[in-house]
Amino acid sequence: MPVAFIPSPTHNLWHVFGVPVRAYALCILLGVAVAIWMGERRFVARGGRTGAVGDVAVWAVPFGLIGARAYHVMTDPELYFGAGKHPVDALYVWKGGLGIWGAVAMGALGGWIACRIYKIRFTVLADAIAPGLVVAQAIGRWGNYFNQELFGKPTTKPWGLKIDAEHRPPGYQSFSTFQPTFLYECIWDLGVAGVVIWADRRFKLGYGRVFALYVMLYTLGRAWIEYLRIDTVNHVLGLRLNVWTSIIVFCLAAAYFVIVGRRHPGREPTAMLDRYGQDDADTDGVEVGDAAAEDESTAAGDESESSDGSVVPDKVDPNSGSDSDADLERRSTNTD
Numbered sequence: 001m002p003v004a005f006i007p008s009p010t011h012n013l014w015h016v017f018g019v020p021v022r023a024y025a026l027c028i029l030l031g032v033a034v035a036i037w038m039g040e041r042r043f044v045a046r047g048g049r050t051g052a053v054g055d056v057a058v059w060a061v062p063f064g065l066i067g068a069r070a071y072h073v074m075t076d077p078e079l080y081f082g083a084g085k086h087p088v089d090a091l092y093v094w095k096g097g098l099g100i101w102g103a104v105a106m107g108a109l110g111g112w113i114a115c116r117i118y119k120i121r122f123t124v125l126a127d128a129i130a131p132g133l134v135v136a137q138a139i140g141r142w143g144n145y146f147n148q149e150l151f152g153k154p155t156t157k158p159w160g161l162k163i164d165a166e167h168r169p170p171g172y173q174s175f176s177t178f179q180p181t182f183l184y185e186c187i188w189d190l191g192v193a194g195v196v197i198w199a200d201r202r203f204k205l206g207y208g209r210v211f212a213l214y215v216m217l218y219t220l221g222r223a224w225i226e227y228l229r230i231d232t233v234n235h236v237l238g239l240r241l242n243v244w245t246s247i248i249v250f251c252l253a254a255a256y257f258v259i260v261g262r263r264h265p266g267r268e269p270t271a272m273l274d275r276y277g278q279d280d281a282d283t284d285g286v287e288v289g290d291a292a293a294e295d296e297s298t299a300a301g302d303e304s305e306s307s308d309g310s311v312v313p314d315k316v317d318p319n320s321g322s323d324s325d326a327d328l329e330r331r332s333t334n335t336d
Helices: 023-045 052-075 087-091 100-118 122-147 181-203 209-228 241-263 288-301 325-332
Strands: 013-016 019-022 303-305 311-313
Touching: 019 023, 023 052, 023 122, 052 100, 052 122, 100 122, 100 241, 122 181, 122 209, 181 209, 209 241
Parallel strands: none
Antiparallel strands: 013 019, 303 311
């Protein structure tokens, strides 16, 4: 065993007043809270309504959790189905096993539905929440640390992660320290968050390009980190399934970033939509209130005051004839 190493926690479950509290769940919940907090600040800065991100999260988080678990079960069915397996174990989320790909896909669907309900421009919200999402992923990876799972190949480096014998996969019982892939991904994710925030401020990205940039940078890191892992997973053409997923998702995000960047080089005019699903501002970027004020000022400009304070028209229609004396007398005596 190396002289220096990262020790693994001895417990991942505590009982508080008889209620089981799992470290994995705490990491997920903390990540969600941080993502909402960061997203709220960024969305309000883009002109969005305070509290809107929390409203959307009520939809996006459950959808994301379902999608994350579904992706894990679908890509590793042999863990839950077949001889000697218990399909009900697929429901035990607290034991680990959440796929970020399913979480993002289904979470985006839930968020899109919520944006339709609350009249929020979806691309603005996606761009606002992107840095918070990757920070949440960084926090969530510590749940793998507490569960002693998803670590990498054996290593004797000082930063190697000590794994208890009962958590070592078959064929690796003689090794005690492994690559701390949870830590690598945590550091990478925090770096991605910093780059995304910087790029958004520097280049004024909009129309979902901040989110696309986050996806591109995350998949770059996930590909090489996935290559280090030794947990059981399905392979396609010699590569781990998640490596292929990273490659495909990266290409899709890059294509979106380029195409949308050419069509919409700037940012959206508003973050919120009116009840008809349109921008709160008109197509010229003039607020409705400003347009109304302009109409009033124009109307006022068509009249002027005489020397005695009475209002007289600036223009007189030459075709409108004058009232007769009889008409004037009849009007003066009309009590209606």
